[in-house]
Amino acid sequence: MDNSAPGRDGRNIVVIGSSTGGPRTLETIFSQFPLVDAAIVIVQHMPHYINNSLCAHLAKTCLMEVKIGEDGEPVEHGTIYVAPSDVHLKLLGNRTIRLFDDEKIQYVRPSIDVAMTSLERHRGDRLVGVVLSGMGSDGAEGIRHIKSIGGTTLAQALRTCAIHAMPRAAFETGRVDQMLPPEGIREKIIRIAGIL
Template identity: 35%
Template sequence: MQSGQEEDVQDRWSAVLIASSAGGIQGLGTLLGGLEAALPVPILVAQHLNRARETRIVNILSRSTALTVKLAEDGEEPAPGTVYIAPPDRHLCMRADGSLFLTREERVNYARPAADPLFESAAQVYGKGVIGCVLTGSDSDGARGVEAVKAHGGTVIVQDPGTAEFHGMPKAAVGTGQVDFVLALTDIAPAITRLMQSPP
């Protein structure tokens, strides 16, 4: 039997996960710009980044959204209304206690950070409280993660491949048959807001 605390976690939304790659900075800006600062959950982002140079993603996205945007740090507890970006050359994952951890484990889909480790680890911790989103990208990263989110009862939103700057990632996600919503980019933030208004 679940404890009262575990039941409470399962009766509320816990996190929004976002996967993006090529074209993703602009896509993230649009999505995050449509969300209010009072969002009751954290947002965890795996955007493929160039490991050879310092990233400016925090500064760029902060200009687009009222949410707090930062690079994720190992061991921190994710807070509502905050966007945690996986740093270059690190996978962002979640421990069983809900804290974040960063790892240099092998590349997934030729990428580090990659979406699949994030989606799989968060789904194990938060179950049906997860909303997983796959945006523009030119590979298949996120497809395995989408299957993990659905296997644990979560909700999946995918950018319509026909409207994505690069359709590889959203097309692979849709191809899993495990997607709840396929939406134009500008419709994803309103969909997340509506979902937050009722229990998962």
């Protein structure tokens, strides 16, 4: 992946998927997290009443704006968007959030795979996919897709996971660039995106 600065209209987009054990890992990743030159989308398998709590926790630990993603909302650098519960999230043209109520995929909605596979190769864009702790294999196809369009792919080191099924499934695609502990994932995202 070309880690030079994105073009004038280029975007840095990071999509992070997590499930069981994810909220605690996310808090570690975003602890003392600076304002980075990227839009970060988090797809966490969780009931709706946890969404606001997750946003509040993350907002306390980092300098990024943290909010629930809204349909039709343009994504901006310096902001973390948490996917709402019980709807799928796509990024249209890597620029705009689209929410839609479709069938569950692998028994989950929102689906990490749906969000990640919506990313497109655009000149100047830098894309990063991250799979964290969780049950099942959601995110594996997303990692395969992001790697196929020139993105950087990361997964949580298995020894640091509460449940390692999702990172293992991602790793088994053969398309994960690095398996890292939460602190390593944080540093990698900062290095790729750069600080605003």
